[in-house]
Amino acid sequence: MDLFTQMERVKLRFIAAYERLLEEGQISEAEMEGVIQLIDQMDSMDREEFIARLSKLRPLETGD
């Protein structure tokens, strides 16, 4: 599997995880949209910008 495909799969899994949080009522629709926007634009951001914007999103619970 090439890098592009791997990245697209990771992005979809990441968004799907947030989708579950939305279903459970842990995040709002606006936050969900924010995640999708961020993931869609991540290829055009540098690492620092991405981390800064990611940190503003509610973190996923690790379950430990």
Next chain:
Amino acid sequence: MNVAARDQQVSFVPCDLDAERRVLGILIRYPDKIDEIADFLDDSLFYDPAHRKIFRAIRELYQTRGKISYTQVYSKLRKEKELDSPDELLIGLTQSFISQAELRPSIEVLREKAGKRRILQAAHQIEEMILLETEESLPAYQAKAQELIFQAANVDGVDGEIAKDLLTVLNKCFLNLIARREGKTSHGLTVRFPSIDVLTTGFKKKDLIILAARPSMGKTALALNFAVNVARRNIPVLIFSLEMDDEQIGDRMVISELFRYQTERPISAFDYNTKLGEEDFIKTQSVFSELYDLPMKIVDKRGLSVGEIRAIGRKVKSEWPDLGLVIIDYLQLIRPPDDDRRNWALVVGSIVREIRDLAGELDLPIILLSQLNRGVESRENKRPMLSDLRDSGNIEEYADVVMFLYRDDYYYPEQAAEKGTLGQVEVIIAKQRKGPTGKAVLRWIPEYTRFIDEANREDV
């Protein structure tokens, strides 16, 4: 539903879900391919409704944004709330192909499967129609069944390119030019009346030719003369006679050919219809022998609808792919749909339009005879004009060629005798989309129901 369950559920339907996934996967990864395949691919080719929705999302995103990503497709699908797990479906697409070179062959697979599904669906509709007894008669069932199958086999926009390159068009024109130059084909279908052929350069494929006149001007006779002249070149002809029966048509053809003996000892229609002497009988037999071989079919059923004419036309075309001419005698005898409550002019207009469409579908010229109303006779100059057709629906609007027949001696026999125009028939080409208007003059020999070319031509 997961991918494996989805695949199992459709195993008896003609489809290839892997090919559908390959196409979608390639289009998300290489969206510029959408422009290349726009003419060949539409959502109806996808069997899986989810794949159809994904394809529509891809196409809309490309049209509005010019670029596509899995994230955008996911976002669009989740907003539409029509798919249960878009993430699973999209993840399944990421590994659906190896190379973008698989796109065209995969689309071909989709087209083949979709074509089979359409035929299968038509078969189901035919079965249902018969079981539920939806039609009134066997011919109506046959007509409906043919229509369903024909529609299933011909889907515009998917089976061919809609927007054609000029290069492709000009290539076809050039090949036609070469074929004409080498004498392999003519521009149109000539009817062997030189003064008419020189005006029309032959009747073109897909054209609707209206041959209109007041009664007794010789419409049917001229059309039958055309038919025999065409069939003599081994070009099949189909005649719908909604007025005369098959024997009347056959007799007319024979009598028309007996004209050749006029200079010797003439055999008249009267002789033919009473009792022929031995010598005349032998001559007449030879005419029969000539006509036997002509590729011609005659449908002499009264009260045919356009749907039935279309069904018969398609059937004959499938038996005779090189069918070259259809003649329908005549428009006002075609049965309109029973439930059509529109005024007569609108009904006639839609019948004419459907016949023009049939000419296009069968790829040949159709000559549709039409009777003119009495309005012509209220004028001093009784030559028909295009406006004479307007009261009977927009016939002239749909026609590619409008021909009128006019005989001076019919209205003014004494003047015609003085002017020497007895027996003269003007074939007035009042409209011709692909050529000039004008007038050809023929001679009418009523006792033989035969027209002879006088090889004159005047501009109208």
